[in-house]
Amino acid sequence: MKLDERHLVQLAAVVQSGGVTEGAASLGMAQPAVSRTLAMLEKRLGEPLFVKGRRPLQPTPLGRALAEHGQAMLMASRKASDLVTSFHHGKSGQVRIGGTPFFMDALISGTIADFQNQFPDVRIDQSYGYLPDLQAALLAGRLDLAVCPIDILDEGSGLRFQEILPGRNVVACRSTHPLLMKRKLEAPDLLDYPWIAPPPGSPLLADLRSLLLSLGATEIKVRYSGGSLTSAMTYLKGTDALTVLPHGVVFAFRKEKAITALPIALPHPERALGLLRLADAPRSPAVEAFAGHVAQSFDTLRHLIKRHEQAVVWGA
Missing domain, CATH: 3.40.190.10 (Periplasmic binding protein-like II)
Structure with a gap:
C-alpha cells in the first residue's frame, strides 16, 4: 500500500500538537482540510488513527508509528526550507x-x-x-x-x-637589518646584499629583476628561491637577505616586528x-x-x- 507523504506529514503535525486545529495551524492549513485527510487515511487503512473520546487526541499504536514517519518527513521539509532561506541570504x-x-x-x-x-x-x-x-x-x-x-x-x-x-612593492628585510642603521639609505646600497627570489610564475619575480637592473646590477645575487611565503619569511628573519614583496603582505606581519620594509621608494607596478x-x-x-x-x-x-x-x- 502506497501512502501519500503529505498525509503522513499532516498526521504527524496533529499528533505533535495534540489537536486537529492546532496541527493544521502549525502547517498553515485549514482545519477542515486536515480533518478530511485524516478521515480519508483511516478509511484507506481500515484502522483508526486516534483513540475515540480522548482529548487531547491520543494516537493508536498504528497512528503513532505512522506519525513518526511523518515527523521525519516534516523535519526534513523544514530543514530544506531553512536551507533555502539560508542560501538566499548567503549564509550557506x-x-x-x-x-x-x-x-x-x-x-x-x-x-x-x-x-x-x-x-x-x-x-x-x-x-x-x-x-x-x-x-x-x-x-x-x-x-x-x-x-x-x-x-x-x-x-x-x-x-x-x-x-x-592598489599595487605597491617594497624591499623587505628583517627588522635588525644593517641597512636600517644607515643615516642615508641609497638604492645602490641594496646591491651589497643577497636576495630571495619569489617562486617562478610570480609577478614579483619580474619586479625583482626590473628593480635590480634599474640599479645597474649585471646579475642577480640570489641565495634562495622558490619557497612559500612562510619559508621565505623564516629565511628573511635569519639572514641579511632582501626580497621584493607587496606592501600589503609586509604590513600583515607588522605585529610580529620581525620583518619590515626598507624606507626607500620603488616604482609602483602597473x-x-x-x-x-x-x-x-x-x-x-x-x-x-x-x-x-x-x-x-x-x-x-x-x-x-x-x-x-x-x-x-x-x-x-
Missing part, C-alpha cells in the same frame, strides 16, 4: 576561491576566518595559482573567485575584475590586487557575501596602510 553554500600564494597566505586566509566566524555554514575551498591558471579555472567553472594581481584584463575575456588594493570572476556567473549568494566581505576587509586595510605610509619617510 560553497565558495571555491583560488589565488596567488603570497596574498592568499598573508591576507586572504585571515579574511576567510573572519568571514566564517559570521557565516559558519559556508564552506570555503581554497587553492593556489597564478593568473593564467586562475583564468582557466574560472572559465572552466572550477573556481567561483580568484584573488590575484592583474595589470590589464583582455577585452572579451568573459571575466570581470574588481580592484581591492597592476592592482583584485577579485576576478566570470562576468555571467550563476547567482550564488554565498559567493556574493564572501566577495563583499573581502572587499570591505581590504577597504579597511587600504586605509590602515595609507595611514602607515604617511607616518613613514620613504627615501627617493
Whole structure:
C-alpha cells in the first residue's frame, strides 16, 4: 500500500500538537482540510488513527508509528526550507576561491576566518595559482573567485575584475637589518646584499629583476628561491637577505616586528590586487557575501596602510 507523504506529514503535525486545529495551524492549513485527510487515511487503512473520546487526541499504536514517519518527513521539509532561506541570504553554500600564494597566505586566509566566524555554514575551498591558471579555472567553472594581481584584463575575456588594493612593492628585510642603521639609505646600497627570489610564475619575480637592473646590477645575487611565503619569511628573519614583496603582505606581519620594509621608494607596478570572476556567473549568494566581505576587509586595510605610509619617510 502506497501512502501519500503529505498525509503522513499532516498526521504527524496533529499528533505533535495534540489537536486537529492546532496541527493544521502549525502547517498553515485549514482545519477542515486536515480533518478530511485524516478521515480519508483511516478509511484507506481500515484502522483508526486516534483513540475515540480522548482529548487531547491520543494516537493508536498504528497512528503513532505512522506519525513518526511523518515527523521525519516534516523535519526534513523544514530543514530544506531553512536551507533555502539560508542560501538566499548567503549564509550557506560553497565558495571555491583560488589565488596567488603570497596574498592568499598573508591576507586572504585571515579574511576567510573572519568571514566564517559570521557565516559558519559556508564552506570555503581554497587553492593556489597564478593568473593564467586562475583564468582557466574560472572559465572552466572550477573556481567561483580568484584573488590575484592583474595589470590589464583582455577585452572579451568573459571575466570581470574588481580592484581591492592598489599595487605597491617594497624591499623587505628583517627588522635588525644593517641597512636600517644607515643615516642615508641609497638604492645602490641594496646591491651589497643577497636576495630571495619569489617562486617562478610570480609577478614579483619580474619586479625583482626590473628593480635590480634599474640599479645597474649585471646579475642577480640570489641565495634562495622558490619557497612559500612562510619559508621565505623564516629565511628573511635569519639572514641579511632582501626580497621584493607587496606592501600589503609586509604590513600583515607588522605585529610580529620581525620583518619590515626598507624606507626607500620603488616604482609602483602597473597592476592592482583584485577579485576576478566570470562576468555571467550563476547567482550564488554565498559567493556574493564572501566577495563583499573581502572587499570591505581590504577597504579597511587600504586605509590602515595609507595611514602607515604617511607616518613613514620613504627615501627617493
